[in-house]
Structures are given as structure tokens and as C-alpha cells.
Amino acid sequence: MFKYYGKYVPYLFLLPAAVILLVFFFIPFFQTVWLSFFDYSSSIYIPNPAGLDNYIKLFHSPIFYKVMWNTFLYLFIAVPILAIFPLFIAILINQKIRGVTLYKILIYLPVIVSIVVAAIAFKWLYADQGILNYIVTKFGFQPIGWLTDPNWALLSVVIVTIWKGIGYYMIIYLAALMSVPKELYEACDIDGASFLRKHLTVTIPHIMPTIALVTTISAISAMKVFAEIYVMTKGGPLNSSKTIVYYIYERAFENLDLGYASAMAVVLLIIVMIFSLINIFCFERKKYDL
Amino acid sequence: MICKDIMNKVKFNKIATHAILIFVSLLSVFPFIWLISTSLKGNSENIFAYPPTIIPQDFTFANYTGVWDKVDFIGYFINSMIVAGGTVFLNLILSAMAGYPLARMQFKGKHFAFFSILATIMIPFQAIMLPVYLITLKLHLVDNYGEIAGFTGLILPFAVSAFGIFLMRQAFLGIPKEMEEAAIVDGCNVWQLFWKVLLPMVKPSLAVLAIFTFIGSWGEFLWPSIVLTKESMYTLPVGVNNLQGMFSSNWRFIAAGSILSTIPILIFFLCMQRYFISGENEGAVKG
Numbered sequence: 001m002f003k004y005y006g007k008y009v010p011y012l013f014l015l016p017a018a019v020i021l022l023v024f025f026f027i028p029f030f031q032t033v034w035l036s037f038f039d040y041s042s043s044i045y046i047p048n049p050a051g052l053d054n055y056i057k058l059f060h061s062p063i064f065y066k067v068m069w070n071t072f073l074y075l076f077i078a079v080p081i082l083a084i085f086p087l088f089i090a091i092l093i094n095q096k097i098r099g100v101t102l103y104k105i106l107i108y109l110p111v112i113v114s115i116v117v118a119a120i121a122f123k124w125l126y127a128d129q130g131i132l133n134y135i136v137t138k139f140g141f142q143p144i145g146w147l148t149d150p151n152w153a154l155l156s157v158v159i160v161t162i163w164k165g166i167g168y169y170m171i172i173y174l175a176a177l178m179s180v181p182k183e184l185y186e187a188c189d190i191d192g193a194s195f196l197r198k199h200l201t202v203t204i205p206h207i208m209p210t211i212a213l214v215t216t217i218s219a220i221s222a223m224k225v226f227a228e229i230y231v232m233t234k235g236g237p238l239n240s241s242k243t244i245v246y247y248i249y250e251r252a253f254e255n256l257d258l259g260y261a262s263a264m265a266v267v268l269l270i271i272v273m274i275f276s277l278i279n280i281f282c283f284e285r286k287k288y289d290l
Numbered sequence: 291m292i293c294k295d296i297m298n299k300v301k302f303n304k305i306a307t308h309a310i311l312i313f314v315s316l317l318s319v320f321p322f323i324w325l326i327s328t329s330l331k332g333n334s335e336n337i338f339a340y341p342p343t344i345i346p347q348d349f350t351f352a353n354y355t356g357v358w359d360k361v362d363f364i365g366y367f368i369n370s371m372i373v374a375g376g377t378v379f380l381n382l383i384l385s386a387m388a389g390y391p392l393a394r395m396q397f398k399g400k401h402f403a404f405f406s407i408l409a410t411i412m413i414p415f416q417a418i419m420l421p422v423y424l425i426t427l428k429l430h431l432v433d434n435y436g437e438i439a440g441f442t443g444l445i446l447p448f449a450v451s452a453f454g455i456f457l458m459r460q461a462f463l464g465i466p467k468e469m470e471e472a473a474i475v476d477g478c479n480v481w482q483l484f485w486k487v488l489l490p491m492v493k494p495s496l497a498v499l500a501i502f503t504f505i506g507s508w509g510e511f512l513w514p515s516i517v518l519t520k521e522s523m524y525t526l527p528v529g530v531n532n533l534q535g536m537f538s539s540n541w542r543f544i545a546a547g548s549i550l551s552t553i554p555i556l557i558f559f560l561c562m563q564r565y566f567i568s569g570e571n572e573g574a575v576k577g
Binding site: 006009010011014015016017018020021023024025026028029031035088089092093095097099101102103104105106107109110111113115117118120121122124125127129130131134137141163166167171184187199218220223224226227230231241245248249252253256259262265266268272273276277280283284287288 | 294319384385397400403406407408484511515541559
């Protein structure tokens with residue numbers, strides 16, 4: 001194609017986006033790493049160079065290990081459920097049945113509602129004398145301190161994340177299911193294969209890349225969870241529901257321990273970058289023409 | 291006989307499918323239903339009653355009028371509209387402008403630009419929020435410096451995203467080159483070409499970008515809760531979270547306020563539902 005634009009035009013078009021990305025992504029990125037080498041604990045205005053002290057402190061801190069444990073526990077509970085259950089729902093919806101649109105709207109509803117409202121709604125369900133404990137006692141168990149018992153708090157928060165994610169991943173799976181050739185299902189029906197067999201032998205192998213994609217993106221968003229915890233438990237009781245982003249927030253904006261918070265942010269950066277690289281290079285190559 | 295067996299099996303499968311889907315749908319909406327139920331219960335009804343009653347016995351709208359009088363929902367709504375509107379507007383323009391040369395022009399550093407933008411996908415906001423806040427403070431873009439500064443500070447860090455740029459680049463790639471050639475031959479310069487010829491042709495992608503940016507911005511909680519100091523600047527999510535502090539254990543009011551705050555986005559969703567549930571725009575909401 002002939003060149004119809006001047007020498008500088010491409011750069012002028014890119015300039016506004018480049019400025020924003022530079023100021024609000026790249027500079028903060030390097031500044032996070034930079035800040036992690038300073039000690040702010042004595043004064044927020046005159047930081048001391050600290051070398052690797054923040055990292056050393058971090059890796060000797062029991063709370064940090066607790067927080068990382070919680071974060072990965074969060075991930076290991078949420079990710080498998082979010083990778084499998086929405087697929088099951090999508091398979092059910094992807095049939096010639098009535099009311100498909102209504103089901104989709106209702107199941108998608110939690111996705112669009114503000115996470116703050118969702119967390120408040122669940123906080124109400126989890127109330128000590130709330131409706132969930134009524135059901136629990138009806139089944140003959142002791143009432144559960146959903147958000148007040150250290151053994152339960154994390155699980156209670158994870159449930160909100162899962163509940164809010166199902167509709168989102170269901171739609172991703174529905175899109176993938178459309179690409180499975182119908183003839184294969186017809187062949188199964190003629191052979192009289194069962195529901196389970198049909199989907200294990202046809203559906204799952206066909207949409208394996210989507211399952212992998214959902215696994216990585218739900219893992220990335222589980223790493224970043226914040227609002228649920230902020231609204232429901234503030235990380236408590238006894239740090240039992242504190243995950244990494246909430247701890248960074250607390251350290252940075254409540255304790256003003258900028259260096260320590262930044263060291264933790266670097267840890268988060270590394271983990272999310274690993275997940276993202278897997279995601280981009282294994283599952284989303286086409287999207288980015290790589 | 292076999293035929294009848296198969297018919298029965300199909301029928302059973304359908305009933306089982308509906309049963310499961312109805313159950314999952316109920317689970318999805320139940321927390322809201324319970325919130326609505328609580329918000330409609332008057333003071334003479336025990337909201338902790340066992341067994342719980344879904345249908346309010348002492349039905350009243352008093353909690354709604356009560357919370358409406360004490361909380362400036364209209365203010366929160368307007369703030370949210372300004373922030374979401376500004377974010378959408380800037381995302382559309384900046385993403386389209388950046389996506390265009392990446393799709394259509396050859397220039398030095400194109401690969402560098404491409405991979406730099408791709409790299410931002412890997413940087414979670416949560417990990418860099420502290421420096422972003424420090425920079426926003428340095429630029430005087432917080433509400434202490436006035437409303438405009440406050441809104442700008444809420445909007446600018448999210449004014450463009452790699453997702454938007456790649457979406458628009460993809461859209462421009464789909465336009466036949468002859469369109470541009472014809473426009474050039476007719477004497478368009480590159481700005482006219484971009485604004486008058488190409489942008490109208492990528493309207494569907496702009497719509498998708500607008501809708502998903504809007505939803506993301508509307509629900510954003512972390513950033514506004516970091517930067518906002520004045521209650522008059524609160525967006526809806528921050529305002530709703532604040533209800534918990536205002537009405538500590540008055541769950542009737544908290545429930546009514548939460549439901550009120552959800553109405554606008556609910557209407558938006560129901561109007562635009564095909565964009566969300568058709569599956570054509572998979573993976574468009576930020577995680």
C-alpha cells in the first residue's frame with residue numbers, strides 16, 4: 001500500500017495513550033521496585049536506603065507466610081471450581097431448551113453487580129443469626145461463625161468470589177461450545193453414548209484450550225482479590241482471611257510502610273507476570289498475533 | 291417400545307436440566323432477594339426471626355425513604371456517571387488512536403510499541419497502586435485540590451488499557467485497504483480519514499469497548515477508596531461501603547441503600563444484555 005501519512009503521524013496517534021501508559025503503568029512499575037529498596041518505617045519523608053532489608057524482613061515474617069498461604073488457598077479453592085462448574089452449566093444451557101436467555105441473565109447478574117453490594121449481601125446471609133445459620137441449624141449442626149471464626153472466614157469470602165465469577169466464565173465457555181462440531185454429538189447420540197461419555201470424549205477435548213484459559217485468568221483474578229475482603233472481614237479474624245493485595249493495601253495506606261509494602265508488591269508482580277506469560281503465550285497468541 | 295424409552299429418557303433429561311438451571315439461577319439471585327426482603331421489612335418485624343420469612347410481614351418502603359433522606363444517592367450517582375463517562379470517553383478516543391497506527395501503518399519502533407502495550411497486561415494495578423497514588427498526589431489530582439482535580443485523578447489512571455488498544459487494532463485490521471485508498475484518492479488527509487472514514491466503520495467495536503469499560507469503571511472500588519477523602523466526591527461503590535459505617539447494625543437501611551445503588555446498573559445491564567450474554571465478546575470484562 002502506498003504511504004499516505006507523514007513521517008510523524010504514527011507517533012502522534014500513539015502519543016496520548018503512550019503518555020498515560022508511561023505515567024500510570026511503566027513509571028509506577030519501576031517505582032514499585034525502587035521503593036522496595038528503601039526503609040520508610042522511621043519516617044515517611046526521609047526514607048533510608050535499605051538494600052534487601054525489606055525482602056529479608058518479608059521472608060522472616062510469619063504474617064507474610066500466613067498471607068501467602070491464604071492467597072494460594074484462595075486460589076486453590078476458587079480456580080478448580082471456577083474452571084469446572086461454569087463449564088457444566090454452559091453445557092446444560094447449550095441445549096435446545098426453553099428459557100435459555102432468562103437463565104443466562106439470572107446467572108450473569110452477579111457479574112455486573114458491584115462487588116461491594118455483593119459482599120454486603122453475603123455479609124447479611126452470613127450474619128450470626130442470619131438465614132444461612134438457620135439452614136445450618138435446621139440440619140442439626142451448630143451455627144457457624146462464617147466471618148468471625150478463623151477456620152471459616154477465608155472460605156466464606158472465597159464463596160463470594162466464586163458466586164460472582166460463575167456467570168462470567170459460563171459465557172466464555174458458551175462461546176467455546178459453539179465451535180464444537182455438531183456432527184460429533186450426533187454421532188454420539190446414534191451410538192447411544194451417555195451424557196457424561198459424550199462430553200468427556202467430545203466436548204472436553206475440543207475446548208481444552210478454553211479450560212486452560214479460564215484456569216489462568218481465574219487464577220490471576222484470585223491473586224488480585226481485594227474488595228470482598230475489605231468489605232466483609234478486613235482480613236480478620238486473626239489474619240485468617242488476609243490475602244496479599246489486602247495486606248499490601250494495609251501496609252501501604254494504613255501503616256504507611258511504603259518500602260515493605262512495595263517489596264510485597266514485587267512478589268505479587270512476579271507471580272501475576274508468570275501467570276500472564278503462560279496465558280499470553282499459551283492461550284491468547286491469536287488475540288495478540290504472536 | 292425402544293422409541294418410547296428414548297422419548298422418556300429425553301423428557302427426563304430435559305426436566306433434570308431445567309431443575310439444575312433453576313437451582314443455579316436461584317442461587318445467583320438469592321442474596322439479592324434476601325436483601326430486598328430485608329429492606330422491605332418494617333421496624334415491628336424481627337429481621338433475625340427463625341424461621342426467616344422471605345415475604346415481609348410488616349411491609350414498608352420506610353427504609354428506602356429513610357436511607358434516601360440521609361444519604362446523597364443522587365450525588366454518588368452523578369459522581370459515578372462523571373467518572374465512568376469520562377473513563378469511557380477517553381478509552382474510546384485513546385484506544386482508537388493508538389490502535390490505528392498499530393494496525394495500518396509501518397513505522398520505526400512499531401514492535402517496541404506493540405510489546406510495551408502487551409506488557410502492561412501483565413502488570414496488575416494492585417501491585418503498582420502505591421506509586422500510582424504517589425504520582426497522582428504529585429500531579430495534584432486529588433479531591434483536596436477541587437472537584438475537577440479529584441475526578442481527573444479518578445479517571446486518568448484508567449484512561450486507556452491494552453485490552454482497548456488491541457480490540458481497536460483488531461477492528462482496524464478488518465477494514466479493507468481499498469477503503470483508505472479510495473479516501474486518499476478523493477483527497478482526504480490522514481485526520482479526516484481517521485475521523486470521518488475509519489472510525490464510523492469500527493462502531494461495533496467501539497460499542498463493545500464502551501460498554502465493558504463502563505461496567506468496569508462503574509464497579510471500581512479499590513482506586514476510589516484510596517484517593518477519595520471527601521464524602522461529596524464518593525462514587526456509588528464507595529458510598530455503599532460507607533453505609534456500613536453510617537448505619538452500623540441497621541440492616542434494613544443498609545439493605546435498602548445497597549438495592550437502591552444497584553438499580554442504575556441493573557437497568558443498564560437489562561438494556562445491553564445481548565452484549566454480555568451472547569458470547570461474542572468473551573473475556574471483555576476485566577478480571
